[in-house]
Amino acid sequence: MKLRLNLLAIFGVIIATAVLYKPLRAFWPEKVGMDCQDGRVCVDQAQYAFQAQNLYSRALSFVESNVGTLDKAPQIIFCKTDLCAERFGLGKRSAISLGPWAIVIGPRAWKDYYVRHELIHSLQYQRLGILKMRQLPQWFVEGMAYSMSEDPRTPLSQPFENDRAEFESWFKQVGHDQIWSAAKNLSES
Template sequence: MEKAIELYGSAIKAISTSGVPLRSRPTFVYCSTMECYQSFGGGNERAVSYPFLGTVIAPASWQRYITQHELIHWFQFYEIGAVSTMMKPEWFREGMAYVYSGAPESDIPEHYLPMMKRYSDWHSEKSWPKVIEQAGHL
């Protein structure tokens, strides 16, 4: 339990320090067994976020960068809307989440690297209110 609390708190702090205006503190469940993870509907992914419900982290995924990645999805759900977020291009949804996750490049699937670049180029010098506004037009 201590490790889960530390991961969640340090991820919230890292996301806030990076400038992302995270206004929501979603519920996270850190499963220590695959049985736990699967009981929440998890499969082979590292984590799953359910809009309006919470996020479930798989037992092998207890890393701060995975928590940060999922917090970015919650930021998207909160600011853009859950359904609207899911309708955005993958380069936006996953590019943003990977950019702000702090994941080591060696642990980012290669096909997401160009999405991260595209998101970073698109975000560039935009303020967060402008990012949110323009995301509505993607």
């Protein structure tokens, strides 16, 4: 009986967390009305599925050719509407990467460089681990994503423009072949 109550309590906490912490909904997008035809790319409006799949495919190919190969490509949710973005808790953000597992793209982020940026974050999580990602300086995490996604916006708002410049300076010294091993030696100062 006590085991059942404990399991029920744990299940309740999981459900409550998924309801209250909206980004977790990305792990069950069909439950909030998303159309996930291939299991990897989900859209809130089915007529945009082809466009979303093309964006994802191009971005994945770019990242794997220019930054590094993902062990497993994450699920990606494309929101065409603000209501969809709100369902996943984007708030003012254009997109969000949920570790190595999932990405949510908001209505303003249906651009190659946004999708590449979030895939780079997923790659960072895969190569460096979730715990290490929490210890890395922002200039590395965000600077790498802005720089290596070839984000054309210049200047970026601060602090992101400085993050990109600092990453690019560091990257010139380290080089592509040593990026992951050198990143493991970085820590937030």
